[in-house]
Amino acid sequence: MDLMEAMKARHSVRQYMDKPLEKKAVEELQAEIDACNQESRLHIQLVRNEPKAFDGFMAHYGKFSGVTNYIAMIGKKGPDLEEKCGYYGERLVLKAQQMGLNTCWAAMTYSKIKTAFRIDDGEKLCIVISIGYGKNQGSAHKVKTADEVVKGDGAQPEWFRAGVEAALFAPTAMNQQKFTFALSGNRVSVKAGIGFYTKIDLGIVKYHFEAGAGTEHFVWA
Numbered sequence: 001m002d003l004m005e006a007m008k009a010r011h012s013v014r015q016y017m018d019k020p021l022e023k024k025a026v027e028e029l030q031a032e033i034d035a036c037n038q039e040s041r042l043h044i045q046l047v048r049n050e051p052k053a054f055d056g057f058m059a060h061y062g063k064f065s066g067v068t069n070y071i072a073m074i075g076k077k078g079p080d081l082e083e084k085c086g087y088y089g090e091r092l093v094l095k096a097q098q099m100g101l102n103t104c105w106a107a108m109t110y111s112k113i114k115t116a117f118r119i120d121d122g123e124k125l126c127i128v129i130s131i132g133y134g135k136n137q138g139s140a141h142k143v144k145t146a147d148e149v150v151k152g153d154g155a156q157p158e159w160f161r162a163g164v165e166a167a168l169f170a171p172t173a174m175n176q177q178k179f180t181f182a183l184s185g186n187r188v189s190v191k192a193g194i195g196f197y198t199k200i201d202l203g204i205v206k207y208h209f210e211a212g213a214g215t216e217h218f219v220w221a
Helices: 003-009 023-040 057-061 081-098 158-167 198-213
Strands: 045-047 070-076 102-106 123-132 179-184 187-192
Touching (some): 003 198, 023 045, 070 081, 081 123, 081 198, 158 198, 179 198
Antiparallel strands (some): 070 123, 102 123, 179 187
């Protein structure tokens, strides 16, 4: 499937089969993680066969089960860390979807198992993404319309509308879609709303918009 098909097919999955990641899947994921790390200077790590992080009260409260693999989004502390983790994390989420894997962003529903990954000086664990073979494919949630997330009434080129439509498929905290787009010439701006994890959401939304609009058509304001 192409990237747009992956966006439409991807839904949050919290229950996973007792099945280790296949060798080819691990190799492809690691190659993509390596590429993301090189491009972003993040310290993203794939954690495999580690059942403790999603075996606590909060994970069960969040209806997670069977999670033994996850992606730890780690990077240097700074004002852009959360947005960067959202952007590159979603790149990995959609890559996983294309590979036939399922995922779910997890912010507070996991336990930090310090021996499972490495955090260097000046770094922090931002968020994790469960990954594996889901017992189901998840379900779609109600989304806003394009007009509800676009500020201004001017003419909108086709590429801009395509970018906004792609952004509406982006997962956001509590499915609240607290973001707003605006267009001025070929300059696009997007603002995050107020709330938890909206900066991570912003990075996710930006990745979706770029995939839908095509980066050759615009620059970020």
